[in-house]
Amino acid sequence: MATFAYNVVDHAGKTVRGRVQADSREQAEAQLRDEGFHVLELSLAERRGGLAERMASLRRVRLRELVVFSRQFSTMINAGINLLKCLDILRGQTRDERLRRVIDECRNDVSAGFSLTDALAKHPRVFSPLYVNMIRAAEAAGILDEILDRLATYLEKEMELNGKIKSAMVYPSIVLIFALGMTTILVFFILPKFKQIFDDIGVDLPWSTRTLLDASGYALKYFYVPPLFIIGLTVAYKLYQRTPAGRYQLDNLKLKMPVVGDLVRKLAIARFARTFGTLVKSGIPTPAALDIVAATAGNAVVEGAVLDAKENVLQGERLSTPLMTSGVFPDMVTQMIAVGEETGQLDSMLSKVSDFYEEEVDQVVKGLTSIIEPLLIVGLGLLVGFVAVSVITPIYNLVGQAGKL
Secondary structure (H helix, E strand, O other), X not given: OEEEEEEEEOOOOOEEEEXXXXXXXXXXXXXXXXXXXXXEEEEEOXXXXXXXXXXXXXXXXXXXXXXXXXXXXHHHHHOOXXXXXXXHHHHHHOOOHHHHHHHHHHHHHHHOOOOHHHHHHOOOOOOOHHHHHHHHHHHHHOOHHHHXXXXXXXXXXXXXXXXXXXXHOHHHHHHXXXXXXXXXXXXXXHHHHHHHHHHHHOOXXXXXXXXXXXXXXXXXXXXXHHHHHHXXXXXXHXXXXXXXXXXXXXXXXXXXXXXXXXXXXXXXXXXXHHHXXXXXXXXXXXXHHXXXXXXXXXXXXXXXXXXXXXXXXXXXXXXXXXXXXXXXXXXXXHHHHHHHHHHOOHHHHHXXXXXXXXXXXXXXXXXXHHHHXXXXXXXXXXXXXXXXXXXXXXXXXXXXXXXXX
16 A cells, blocks of 8 residues: 655645555545545655665665566566566565565556656666666567566576676785775884884884884874775865866876776776677667767766767768767777668677677686786785894894894
8 A cells, every 4th residue: 555645735724745545646636636636636655664674775776676676577578477467476586675665666656657767767766767767668669578587587688797807806805905004004003013022122123113103103193094085085186086077187187097997997988888889789769869878988988989979960960970089989899880770680689799898897807816816925024024024133133242242
């Protein structure tokens, strides 16, 4: 049962606002009229959850949950099950509390007379513009099961790509965290004790030991400076990134960075090709598809190039021409898009481009990992060696002097 917010006129001609519960919009309207009200406005009310519910709503639904949701939804629609019944089944078997709540609200919206597209569009944190627009095209063409299957495949590819990047960075992250933890223990707990020992003995310290102990002393005295600096730098970065000019300049800098820039560019192209190809194959017009692709590009430079290309397409030009002149997309990509436009197989060409660049991203990530891992290990070894030599040298000198006495 859904809750509807109403704005009505009562017997005395006064405007009354309130809420009423009913299974559908028609039932709510009939209930109000039976009570003698003249209905001015009737809409589905927003749910007012408690603190726990609001906190849960801040969490994003994992891609894996959306993949399962889309695949099961497609299977049931293909089997001829009623839309409301499908949503009831999906709501009952999903494990994610956030997604279950969203499905419940969508089910109530559909029951109240909303289209599935409008119901999903009310939850942008769960269903992206790509998802909503593909469902809109599916409802218009009557191929909801087919589009849901394509969405599941698209999300699986996105999840697989993200998984490769995350798994490749696990080992370097562990090594880096271990190095930072070890350095913190040395600076704040071990080195101060050695400094006290050396001061009590009065031994002459070599430059390396003095440097290490002085660094430890400054770290103990000004321990709050690095966290404040990092927080300030992060806040400044976030604020600057929120401005259009700042976001564009930072994203442009990412594309020009050595090694990392190549990864960012290939990742953006792979996402562009996969998203655009999926939309084109689903029958969404090119200008509308380019709007969605730009919104999901993840890079302001790529987004600007796509939006410029859209304007040229609206003026009757081919898509490949503005993409070629933008300087963002490699020649291979623009040439394959041009071939796709000429042969009428643009979606197929975009799928090949996305497959190629996703493989390229995988290779670049493996290459970065193979570089980062030995560098971290060597850096950790040098740090341990420097500390060991700096601490042992004065002790060795002291033992040597004691032996001469």
